[in-house]
Amino acid sequence: MSGYVVCPACGSRMKAGRGHCLRCFETLPVDAPEVSQPWFRSLQLSQGTTLIAGVVLTLAALLFSAVIWERATPVEDDVARPALSTERTAEQKATVPAVPGETPVASSSRPPILEPGFVRAPRAESPSTADPAAAKAAYEKALVQRPDDADTLNKLGQVLVAQGKIDEAMARFERAAALTPDKWAYHFNLAHAASQLLLWDHAVASFRRAKAIQPGDHATQFDLALALHKKGDEAAAVPEFEKAIALAPSDAKGHLALAITLERGGRMPEAVRSYRRFLELEPGSPDAEKLKAYLDSFNVAQPAASR
Numbered sequence: 001m002s003g004y005v006v007c008p009a010c011g012s013r014m015k016a017g018r019g020h021c022l023r024c025f026e027t028l029p030v031d032a033p034e035v036s037q038p039w040f041r042s043l044q045l046s047q048g049t050t051l052i053a054g055v056v057l058t059l060a061a062l063l064f065s066a067v068i069w070e071r072a073t074p075v076e077d078d079v080a081r082p083a084l085s086t087e088r089t090a091e092q093k094a095t096v097p098a099v100p101g102e103t104p105v106a107s108s109s110r111p112p113i114l115e116p117g118f119v120r121a122p123r124a125e126s127p128s129t130a131d132p133a134a135a136k137a138a139y140e141k142a143l144v145q146r147p148d149d150a151d152t153l154n155k156l157g158q159v160l161v162a163q164g165k166i167d168e169a170m171a172r173f174e175r176a177a178a179l180t181p182d183k184w185a186y187h188f189n190l191a192h193a194a195s196q197l198l199l200w201d202h203a204v205a206s207f208r209r210a211k212a213i214q215p216g217d218h219a220t221q222f223d224l225a226l227a228l229h230k231k232g233d234e235a236a237a238v239p240e241f242e243k244a245i246a247l248a249p250s251d252a253k254g255h256l257a258l259a260i261t262l263e264r265g266g267r268m269p270e271a272v273r274s275y276r277r278f279l280e281l282e283p284g285s286p287d288a289e290k291l292k293a294y295l296d297s298f299n300v301a302q303p304a305a306s307r
Contacts, residue, residue: 211224221240225241
């Protein structure tokens with residue numbers, strides 16, 4: 001027998017084995033089991049207070065465990081990830097159009113092709129253009145005397161274009177076209193200046209006015225179509241290129257420009273036929289072999305015969 005017993009009369013604790021309580025002399029139970037007090041009574045705390053303290057300690061233990069686990073476990077951080085390469089693989093490049101509107105090609109991609117440029121604007125007919133600075137001074141002096149001379153304004157505009165002063169040139173062309181609205185060259189030069197400044201709406205409008213004056217001029221017709229293409233209006237550009245081709249059927253660049261426009265408009269079968277016609281007219285093109293290989297990937301019948 002070991003431990004303690006509790007007196008049933010006064011509640012005093014006595015060593016086990018005594019017969020009577022030393023305080024009230026009541027008989028103690030012989031084999032009464034030891035009654036252990038809860039730990040919180042030994043601290044003289046109430047049961048409610050102890051419960052709250054237990055909850056707090058439990059939460060603290062859980063928080064401590066979480067901190068230890070987080071430090072021990074590697075965390076994948078989005079910021080720390082290696083950045084994806086911006087370079088596309090060869091396979092990806094084969095399925096992504098080179099320009100907006102192009103038809104994706106799964107097996108190959110169109111080789112780089114230099115697009116046809118605009119037809120050159122007519123130059124000022126004056127021997128002094130060999131010295132642009134002297135020509136500019138002469139035209140400006142003449143305009144002091146005759147500020148509304150459309151021809152001088154046009155020639156000054158051309159000299160300014162040669163000097164790279166496109167904004168100033170465009171202002172002279174606009175003034176010349178306003179003074180003499182039935183002069184084809186003034187509208188044509190104005191359209192080219194607008195094209196150099198990427199003012200495509202202005203360029204298209206001026207080319208249309210020039211075309212109205214000379215409807216059968218191939219340069220005006222082709223450049224109008226090309227301006228529409230540069231503007232991104234492929235649907236409007238296609239019929240204008242077809243009109244340019246009708247005016248000059250053997251002009252290879254017309255077929256090439258039409259082919260590029262058709263392809264960007266998603267009309268690939270027609271584009272392939274125009275590409276092939278371009279190759280027939282210009283077999284010595286530097287990109288001929290690459291372009292042929294590209295076209296062979298499409299099941300489009302070639303024209304029966306060259307015209």
